[in-house]
Amino acid sequence: xxxxxxxxxxxxxxxxxxxxxxxxxxxxxxxxxxxxxxxxxxxxxxxxxxxxxxxxxxxxxxxxxxxxxxxxxxxxxxxxxxxxxxxxxxxxxxxxxxxxxxxxxxxxxxxxxxxxxxxxxxxxxxxxxxxxxxxxxxxxxxxxxxxxxxxxxxxxxxxxxxxxxxxxxxxxxxxxxxxxxxxxxxxxxxxxxxxxxxxxxxxxxxxxxxxxxxxxxxxxxxxxxxxxxxxxxxxxxxxxxxxxxxxxxxxxxxxxxxxxxxxxxxxxxxxxxxxxxxxxxxxx
Amino acid sequence: xxxxxxxxxxxxxxxxxxxxxxxxxxxxxxxxxxxxxxxxxxxxxxxxxxxxxxxxxxxxxxxxxxxxxxxxxxxxxxxxxxxxxxxxxxxxxxxxxxxxxxxxxxxxxxxxxxxxxxxxxxxxxxxxxxxxxxxxxxxxxxxxxxxxxxxxxxxxxxxxxxxxxxxxxxxxxxxxxxxxxxxxxxxxxxxxxxxxxxxxxxxxxxxxxxxxxxxxxxxxxxxxxxxxxxxxxxxxxxxxxxxxxxxxxxxxxxxxxxxxxxxxxxxxxxxxxxxxxxxxxxxxxxxxxxxxxxxxxxxxxxxxxxxxx
Numbered sequence: 001x002x003x004x005x006x007x008x009x010x011x012x013x014x015x016x017x018x019x020x021x022x023x024x025x026x027x028x029x030x031x032x033x034x035x036x037x038x039x040x041x042x043x044x045x046x047x048x049x050x051x052x053x054x055x056x057x058x059x060x061x062x063x064x065x066x067x068x069x070x071x072x073x074x075x076x077x078x079x080x081x082x083x084x085x086x087x088x089x090x091x092x093x094x095x096x097x098x099x100x101x102x103x104x105x106x107x108x109x110x111x112x113x114x115x116x117x118x119x120x121x122x123x124x125x126x127x128x129x130x131x132x133x134x135x136x137x138x139x140x141x142x143x144x145x146x147x148x149x150x151x152x153x154x155x156x157x158x159x160x161x162x163x164x165x166x167x168x169x170x171x172x173x174x175x176x177x178x179x180x181x182x183x184x185x186x187x188x189x190x191x192x193x194x195x196x197x198x199x200x201x202x203x204x205x206x207x208x209x210x211x212x213x214x215x216x217x218x219x220x221x222x223x224x225x226x227x228x229x230x231x232x233x234x235x236x237x238x239x240x241x242x243x244x245x246x247x248x249x250x251x252x253x254x255x256x257x258x259x260x261x262x263x264x265x266x267x268x269x270x271x272x273x274x275x276x277x278x279x280x281x282x283x284x
Numbered sequence: 285x286x287x288x289x290x291x292x293x294x295x296x297x298x299x300x301x302x303x304x305x306x307x308x309x310x311x312x313x314x315x316x317x318x319x320x321x322x323x324x325x326x327x328x329x330x331x332x333x334x335x336x337x338x339x340x341x342x343x344x345x346x347x348x349x350x351x352x353x354x355x356x357x358x359x360x361x362x363x364x365x366x367x368x369x370x371x372x373x374x375x376x377x378x379x380x381x382x383x384x385x386x387x388x389x390x391x392x393x394x395x396x397x398x399x400x401x402x403x404x405x406x407x408x409x410x411x412x413x414x415x416x417x418x419x420x421x422x423x424x425x426x427x428x429x430x431x432x433x434x435x436x437x438x439x440x441x442x443x444x445x446x447x448x449x450x451x452x453x454x455x456x457x458x459x460x461x462x463x464x465x466x467x468x469x470x471x472x473x474x475x476x477x478x479x480x481x482x483x484x485x486x487x488x489x490x491x492x493x494x495x496x497x498x499x500x501x502x503x504x505x506x507x508x509x510x511x512x513x514x515x516x517x518x519x520x521x522x523x524x525x526x527x528x529x530x531x532x533x534x535x536x537x538x539x540x541x542x543x544x545x546x547x548x549x550x551x552x553x554x555x556x557x558x559x560x561x562x563x564x565x566x567x568x569x570x571x572x573x574x575x576x577x578x579x580x581x582x583x584x585x586x587x588x589x590x591x592x593x
Contacts, residue, residue: 012390016404022419022463023407029422041433042423098316105309113317115584120324122576124524126548127565128327130334130558134343135323154323157316186308215412217527222553232414236531239418248422259415266410267403274406274471 030054030253037248053249057238057257061250073254076234082145083220083230084213087152091213092205094153095160100194102161103168104176105186114165121158125218136223143225151219156212160205163276167201168194204276207269211262231258328569335562343558352563362564365542368454369522372543375458376465377518381511383462384469389499391470392477402474406467413464417531420460421447450540453533457525457541460532465521469514476510477503516579523572544568 025042031049032040040047060072102110132151133142141147171194179193195202220230229237235258239251266273338348356362391401408416423429426445434442446452480503488498504511526545529535535542535550544564551561 008390008393008395012395012401015387015390016401019404019408019463019467022423025423026419037428041436042429043433094315097312101309101312105306107306107309107313113313113320115580116320116325117316118583119576119580120320122520122572122580123324123328124545124565124568124572126524126526126545126552127331127569128323129549129565130343130552130562131327131330132323154319157319158324161316186305186312189305211410215414217412217414217530218549222549232412232527235418236414239421239531240534248425248428251418252422255415255418259411262410262412263407266407270399270403273410274402 026252026255026259030057030249030256032249034245034247034249051253053247053253054257056247056250057254073231073234073238073257076229076231077257079145079224079228080214080231083148083152083228084210087149087156087213088206088209090149090153091156091209092160092202094157095162095205096164096195096198096202097190098157098161099164099166100168100190101186103165104171104189104194114161117158117161121162125155129218129222133222142223143228145228148219148223148228148230151223152213152216155219156209159212160209163201163205163208164198167198171197200272203269204272207265207273208276210265211273214262331562332566335559335566337559339558339562341556341558348559352559353567355560356563356567359560361539361542362544362547364539365544365547368542369544371454372457372461372525373519373522375455376461376522377515379458379462380465380469380518381514383466384514385473387466387470388473388477391474402471405470408464409467411464413525413527414531416460416464417528420456420463421532424456424459447533448537450537453537453541457528457532457543461522461525461528464528465518469518472514472517473507473510476507480506512579512582516576519575520572523568523575544571 021043028044028046029037029042030053031046031051033048033050033052036047056072058072058074060074101107102114132154136142136147136151139147139150141150175193176189179189184193214230215232216230217232217236220228220233221236224230224233235254238254333345334343335352336347336349337343337345338351387405391398391405395401424431424444424447426432426448429444431442431444434444447456484502484506485498488502493502524545525543526549529541529543529546533541535546545568548561548564548568551557551564555561
């Protein structure tokens with residue numbers, strides 16, 4: 001029995017090590033100098049840890065760049081923030097209202113519409129990409145931050161609606177009846193009864209939407225143009241387009257900077273993330 | 285007659301009082317409904333229409349029947365991408381389910397620091413596929429990465445240069461993909477394991493059945509709906525897979541690790557082959573529908589069954 005336990009913890013530790021190894025390699029490479037990277041192994045700790053590569057990744061390397069911009073990630077970080085916050089609020093807000101209307105106000109066709117929305121979550125974005133480009137272009141929003149916010153709202157609403165609708169379905173009918181007998185209309189019932197009830201699910205939806213929107217690449221690549229590049233697109237460009245010798249420490253520092261916001265949110269949110277990720281898995 | 289009219293009047297009156305918030309509810313649905321109808325289903329039809337034309341850089345509505353589909357099916361790169369989808373799909377889905385289930389069982393054995401292990405296993409899920417791709421590209425770098433590190437330890441003939449080998453690069457996608465998504469499978473299986481009636485464990489312990497046999501012959505068959513759900517979710521991820529290929533291999537060397545989702549985006553955005561890209565997108569959609577429809581059917585039936593209680 002004791003050996004069994006030992007084997008159990010051994011396997012768990014091994015699995016944890018395998019999951020953490022790439023993260024460790026990313027952090028330690030970002031703290032090394034290029035000389036050390038060339039001579040040493042990816043598994044060794046940095047002999048003389050330095051944040052120089054982080055600085056280059058963030059501010060760019062002005063000596064090497066051709067144009068006026070130095071190519072750092074700082075500007076695309078700001079772009080990502082400007083996209084994520086409004087897109088997050090709008091998609092979660094619209095999802096909450098839609099989910100509430102579908103679950104609580106029994107209407108003809110509500111289930112049909114929910115099914116249509118649910119199927120929509122599985123549609124690969126590539127299938128509707130070009131018509132969406134035309135729409136955004138006609139609206140004059142191509143290559144702009146409002147355009148990206150709108151696209152994220154469109155792609156996020158199915159997921160957030162599903163989360164809220166499934167939650168509101170579990171609210172006891174008696175509570176709703178009581179509120180309606182008191183004369184609560186659509187919005188009063190929403191603001192004073194349902195929204196306060198849904199705080200945990202609101203948290204889950206916010207965390208997941210933050211992660212999805214921050215981590216998006218395809219929409220940013222397609223709709224961002226030159227001026228609206230989110231951080232994932234900038235990271236991919238930085239890693240892919242260096243001239244001369246590749247600076248792996250800068251690549252890894254840039255990767256770390258891109259991953260950091262969602263990592264922090266994950267580590268702080270803990271169980272909420274776990275609860276939501278299962279429901280939102282289809283978004284991939 | 286008068287009584288009937290009276291009843292009709294009162295009912296319409298009381299009906300109207302309930303009608304007003306109902307109307308607001310309907311109005312509230314308009315934005316989401318517009319998105320669903322126009323941006324999901326309308327745009328699918330639009331893409332299908334484009335796929336029937338000979339559009340290149342811009343959509344031109346000169347119809348050529350199913351020519352683009354014939355071109356697509358004669359396109360070698362498309363078949364490489366489809367074949368890769370099959371290889372990657374089997375490896376990624378199989379690997380995620382196998383390792384995910386195994387990890388879930390380990391975590392479910394009443395261990396200490398369960399929260400810590402769960403947090404670690406799900407950590408990669410919070411990162412984007414781009415981040416995952418860039419990290420693994422570095423780890424698998426043949427010159428300075430894992431291969432060189434192992435050679436430095438003394439095993440000088442060690443080879444791990446799959447990322448630069450056309451016949452192996454597709455397998456690197458599965459490695460990075462499983463690393464990122466295994467935590468999700470673990471979480472789903474763990475939720476399933478936690479729902480198992482504890483009496484089953486008591487009964488098997490009384491009968492003296494070894495733990496591994498209980499898992500194999502009792503627990504696993506009980507979790508078949510969980511397996512089904514995980515399979516569907518992982519399939520959906522595989523068929524959309526775009527970011528990971530771009531960041532990890534760039535579809536290369538050559539097109540050896542290309543996937544259909546990347547083929548489509550490349551032809552629409554970069555190659556001025558809009559019609560061909562649209563045809564590819566539509567074929568991709570049909571593949572998704574073929575895999576997903578049993579799941580949607582299952583979900584909706586569950587819903588209907590659930591309401592009866």
